[in-house]
Amino acid sequence: MADTVSFLVDPLPVDASPEFLEASFREIEPGSGALAVNDLAPHRGDGIFETLAVIDGHVQEVGPHLARLANSARLTELPEPNLEQWRLVIRRAAERVPAEGEFALKIALSRGVDPGTTPTGWVHVTPGADFSAARERGIRVVSLDRGVARGAGERAPWLLLGAKTLSYAANMAAIREARRRGADDALFVSSDGFVLEGPTSSVIARIGDEFVTTPPAAGILHGTTQRSIFAHLEGQGRRVAYRDLRLDELRRADAAWLVSSVRMAAPIAELDGAPLPVDPAETAALNAYLLSPRD
Secondary structure, eight states: OOSSEEEEEOOOOTTOOGGGSGGGEEEEOTTOOOSOTTBHHHHHOOEEEEEEEEETTEETTHHHHHHHHHHHHHHHTOOOOOHHHHHHHHHHHHHTSOSSSEEEEEEEEEOOBTTTSSOEEEEEEEEOOOOHHHHHHOEEEEEEEOSSOTTHHHHOGGGOTTSOBSOOHHHHHHHHHHHHTTOSEEEEEOTTSBBOOBTTBEEEEEETTEEEEOOGGGTOOOOHHHHHHHHHHHHTTOEEEEOOOBHHHHHTOSEEEEEETTTEEEEEEEETTEEOOOOHHHHHHHHHHHHSOOO
């Protein structure tokens, strides 16, 4: 067993024979030089990825993450991924880390070495950070203008706002800007005042007895954790809705969370310097669900 595990993957076509799956990837030393300098992942950020949580040996939401990987491949015009290959790689990687604790498992698919005729893939598993304080006490968030109006993804699909691409430099810059302002995380807002998403998370607000999130048509990544939470809440007979949410409405919410695959549900305790109500019981219930085995 190891705390950090890396696999290099030779992506197979969707019609590849199952007999080739096991030989299509190999474990490598974490941190070793595995990608060519002219691979289009480090060279131009031209690729897609997913990050899955591994909780006490169980990989969470494999199906939804692979479905989104396939959608990202379609949006970026990458070859359709062989999902059975990726299921096997994910399973083998999870078997190499301890069966107790939280881990983050990242899968990535690059367009490959320039000019990008043969895709490159890899898996990297690392110990999860300690998010207990964020989950219990909440986080301070600042709103940042994304610089595009709501619906930009539909008007300009080449922006790839609905794909989870490796081009995350702007997202990381937003988090650094939030920390410069004394906050823990950021919330992107459209230039016309609508709530979008966090740099690495989705937003959920509880307004009255309804849980609200921004619709994907607004130009955001459709979060796997948000979808799982909504399905769970609907199963309890609670009301959920995809609708436009203005920043001023979020400021008046009864509670709000940034949700993601590894940090889970982090209540927003402060937005742009003003306190937001935190519901400890609701937050604990959400995280108890998110930390339980989910497929």
